[in-house]
Amino acid sequence: MAEPVRDSELKARIDQVLSAFVEQEAGLLVAIDAQLKPVADQLRTAVADGKRLRAAFAYWGWRAAGQPDSEAMVRAAAAMELVHAAAVVHDDLIDESPIRRGAPTAHLALRYAVAEGPGQDAAGRALAMLTGDLLMSWAGQLFAGCGLPAAYLARARPLWATLARELVAGECLEILRTRAAPSEASSLEIVRYKTAKYTVEHPLHLGGLLAGAPPALLDTFTAYGVPLGEAFQLRDDLLGVFGDPRRTGKSNLDDLAGAKPTALLALTLAGATGPDRARLRALLGRDDLGPAELDGLRGIMIRSGARTRVEELIAERATAARGALGRAALPSQAATALAELVTAATARTS
Numbered sequence: 001m002a003e004p005v006r007d008s009e010l011k012a013r014i015d016q017v018l019s020a021f022v023e024q025e026a027g028l029l030v031a032i033d034a035q036l037k038p039v040a041d042q043l044r045t046a047v048a049d050g051k052r053l054r055a056a057f058a059y060w061g062w063r064a065a066g067q068p069d070s071e072a073m074v075r076a077a078a079a080m081e082l083v084h085a086a087a088v089v090h091d092d093l094i095d096e097s098p099i100r101r102g103a104p105t106a107h108l109a110l111r112y113a114v115a116e117g118p119g120q121d122a123a124g125r126a127l128a129m130l131t132g133d134l135l136m137s138w139a140g141q142l143f144a145g146c147g148l149p150a151a152y153l154a155r156a157r158p159l160w161a162t163l164a165r166e167l168v169a170g171e172c173l174e175i176l177r178t179r180a181a182p183s184e185a186s187s188l189e190i191v192r193y194k195t196a197k198y199t200v201e202h203p204l205h206l207g208g209l210l211a212g213a214p215p216a217l218l219d220t221f222t223a224y225g226v227p228l229g230e231a232f233q234l235r236d237d238l239l240g241v242f243g244d245p246r247r248t249g250k251s252n253l254d255d256l257a258g259a260k261p262t263a264l265l266a267l268t269l270a271g272a273t274g275p276d277r278a279r280l281r282a283l284l285g286r287d288d289l290g291p292a293e294l295d296g297l298r299g300i301m302i303r304s305g306a307r308t309r310v311e312e313l314i315a316e317r318a319t320a321a322r323g324a325l326g327r328a329a330l331p332s333q334a335a336t337a338l339a340e341l342v343t344a345a346t347a348r349t350s
Helices: 007-032 034-047 053-064 071-095 106-113 120-144 150-177 184-211 215-242 263-271 274-283 291-303 306-326 332-346
Strands: none
Touching: 007 034, 007 053, 007 071, 007 120, 007 332, 034 071, 034 106, 034 120, 053 071, 053 184, 053 215, 053 332, 071 106, 071 120, 071 150, 071 184, 106 120, 120 150, 150 184, 184 215, 184 263, 215 263, 215 291, 215 306, 215 332, 263 274, 263 291, 263 306, 274 291, 291 306, 306 332
């Protein structure tokens, strides 16, 4: 019997693949011109850390289809982390977020790579946009060169178009609905397309398609992956306001200053009393929010019942994901790993 793959060992293998790939590609970039070093440094930073959940889901999608451990599959799975890195750089740029993982975001760090002057901020933003674009290109490059047979890759290649379309659709919907009156349904639609699908369902489908999974197994991945991906983002929304910045690496004020149409905000507006609702509307979207305003907004979210309701939504979706696993006849190692990933995605502090 094959030895089980431990989460820590899989993460280490994914980290190794990403480190080697990024070092090689960053070196080739700087070889064009040494002035590109700040961009190369940000490419390294974008990929340097992470939970590697998306790669783990891709790997276990492969194993759930009955395939053995494979270094080539680990490389293919690691490509999902480059998709995530690209999405993060672009998301921070769109949201004008100042901090990610406790360090300046790419568009702020890269402003110092250009000459001081009126266009410095715009130049930093342009460089960050191109950094994100290159990371997305790298994802396809790593996937195509992972070492799996061409026939395997062909089965999964159409998924990349779906992934990109739905990820961009979610980002666009968030922009279009920011500062509008959010509803729970519209907020959950953004969650589904901006994060849920590319975090869980699409990686599982990637691994499954590479492995030649039958349609019934892909349906199981959807029944498990969509609710779990939504729960993952709902937890992110709570951590964005109530989490410890020392653990999340982000400011608690980002979503509030940006008036992001999160489910947490939609539920707060729906459940708040008249005075609390008026206070909430007066504070949302302001760029001068401080600790006192944050405490006040947190109080409104708690009194409205929104914080409790989001926890309930997370629990409901985690239960649905576990139920989908329970109804499927998966190899024991894959079933155990996917069950553990439910907890890793939903019960976290960062």
